[in-house]
Amino acid sequence: MPITTLAGHQIHVDAEGFLTDPAEWDEDLARVLAEQIGLTLTDEHWTAIRFLRADFATQGETATLRRISTVGGIPIKQLFALFPQKPAKKIAYVAGLPKPHGCV
Amino acid sequence: MKKRLLVLGAGTAGTMIVNKLRRRLDAGTWDITVVDRDDVHPYQPGYLFLPFGTYSPQQVTRARHKFLPDHVDFVIGEVDVIDPAASTVTLVDGRALAYDYLVIASGTSPRPDQTPGMLGTEWRRSIFDFFTLDGSLALAEALKHFDHGRLVVHIADMPIKCPVAPLEFTFLADAWLRKHGLRDRVELVYVTPLPGAFTKPIASERLGSMLDDRKIVVEPDFLVERIDPEAKTLVSYDEREIPFDLLVTIPINMGADFVARSGLGDELNYVAVDKHTLLSKVWPNIFAVGDASDIPASKAGSVAHFAVDIFVDNFLEHIAGKPMTGSFDGHANCFIESGDGKGLLIDFNYDTEPLPGSYPVPYVGPMRLLKETRGNHLGKLAFRWIYWNILLPGRRMPVPTLMSMAGKTVPTTTSSTD
Numbered sequence: 125m126p127i128t129t130l131a132g133h134q135i136h137v138d139a140e141g142f143l144t145d146p147a148e149w150d151e152d153l154a155r156v157l158a159e160q161i162g163l164t165l166t167d168e169h170w171t172a173i174r175f176l177r178a179d180f181a182t183q184g185e186t187a188t189l190r191r192i193s194t195v196g197g198i199p200i201k202q203l204f205a206l207f208p209q210k211p212a213k214k215i216a217y218v219a220g221l222p223k224p225h226g227c228v
Numbered sequence: 229m230k231k232r233l234l235v236l237g238a239g240t241a242g243t244m245i246v247n248k249l250r251r252r253l254d255a256g257t258w259d260i261t262v263v264d265r266d267d268v269h270p271y272q273p274g275y276l277f278l279p280f281g282t283y284s285p286q287q288v289t290r291a292r293h294k295f296l297p298d299h300v301d302f303v304i305g306e307v308d309v310i311d312p313a314a315s316t317v318t319l320v321d322g323r324a325l326a327y328d329y330l331v332i333a334s335g336t337s338p339r340p341d342q343t344p345g346m347l348g349t350e351w352r353r354s355i356f357d358f359f360t361l362d363g364s365l366a367l368a369e370a371l372k373h374f375d376h377g378r379l380v381v382h383i384a385d386m387p388i389k390c391p392v393a394p395l396e397f398t399f400l401a402d403a404w405l406r407k408h409g410l411r412d413r414v415e416l417v418y419v420t421p422l423p424g425a426f427t428k429p430i431a432s433e434r435l436g437s438m439l440d441d442r443k444i445v446v447e448p449d450f451l452v453e454r455i456d457p458e459a460k461t462l463v464s465y466d467e468r469e470i471p472f473d474l475l476v477t478i479p480i481n482m483g484a485d486f487v488a489r490s491g492l493g494d495e496l497n498y499v500a501v502d503k504h505t506l507l508s509k510v511w512p513n514i515f516a517v518g519d520a521s522d523i524p525a526s527k528a529g530s531v532a533h534f535a536v537d538i539f540v541d542n543f544l545e546h547i548a549g550k551p552m553t554g555s556f557d558g559h560a561n562c563f564i565e566s567g568d569g570k571g572l573l574i575d576f577n578y579d580t581e582p583l584p585g586s587y588p589v590p591y592v593g594p595m596r597l598l599k600e601t602r603g604n605h606l607g608k609l610a611f612r613w614i615y616w617n618i619l620l621p622g623r624r625m626p627v628p629t630l631m632s633m634a635g636k637t638v639p640t641t642t643s644s645t646d
Binding site: 185188189190191194195200201203204205208209210225 | 385423449451453465466494495496524
């Protein structure tokens, strides 16, 4: 696993830049990761990111869009507006979590 | 007092389990009961061929009870609710079934009601599914009259039962249209919520180039919000629109509603289990096997088959109060029909994506992995006989339960498509 340095954070990432150790993440780093994909985080972004972190902590898996919507209460439509084109992947990237299972 | 094993669902997983466990659990001390809502066991892989007239409905259904062994009680009824604290299952007609151990094997089903507009005026007129017997038969009728326009094959969301089936349908439709001299008059479009043709990079690249070769347009990253039946258009959450003349859709798949009513399901009604033992994360006397569980593997009969092999030995250890020593690896293998009497085969698990090579015997085969051959197609056709005669009765299959790397080749450069 490559180690990279982003704005003073030393992090382990996979080939696509996803953090491989969720413990290396903090909210500072989230802002830096968001910049990498052209996003400026608003409160609405943070609601989704915090849900994903909390859900991962209990479930051990990155939540799908459907789960963020039904369990986290954020409509899928809004997730597409906040994290355009590939919301599931982008939220996971900013939240420092593994890419959600494409579910084989 | 005798112990009671209750199995909900007499499909692929449930039928194999009662066959294997009836041979291993002493009939004097263990009662085994299996519940299903009807007595019709479908050979679901056969649904793919019905729209093209390759199989008849009689070839893809049998009576469930024909595959159940002696000394297993078969109850026909609809499950209302499981009360895990009381270890009781109640049926809709009021009957109550108590258990010491419960196996939930109630599968997953297409749910066209979950996408607004799908069940509207165009359902079974220009919108079809083929994951149900009546759906694939209705589609067969529609294809007879389809001679030009946009044929759109669409996946609503993952996970779905048999994730390669929509690709196979697309390849078979392409071949069928060519055979009937219609291919030039039909635009064939493949719409998927995934970033490419398949979930795993190497297979996705291979299958993606097969779509390109056949001039099939892929619309990736498309998550449908609704269908506009008047305009005959798929509309995504990010407001992209895809028009169709004939839509073949795979609706959202969900586990049984009784799983949700019993408080055992996730957002798609799948039972949360340990992915290696299939034991409930909450209840020490409930397992979920096959499509009904939330394991991150394909929802497919082959996964059920390999998982049951591990489950049976684990179950015997578990009831004896011993730790479970078997560990399921998410092993799956699937034939992929590619049209013109050819097919591919893929073999993979939780950690290893489908790779090229040979199967089941390294270097010998006779099947080739990730490669179009006539042998793979014949294997797929032969599998129907194997399913009824070897798999369901729980006889030993001549293939390893856990995935093996022997005979597989890892390409030196792997490109990632998702």
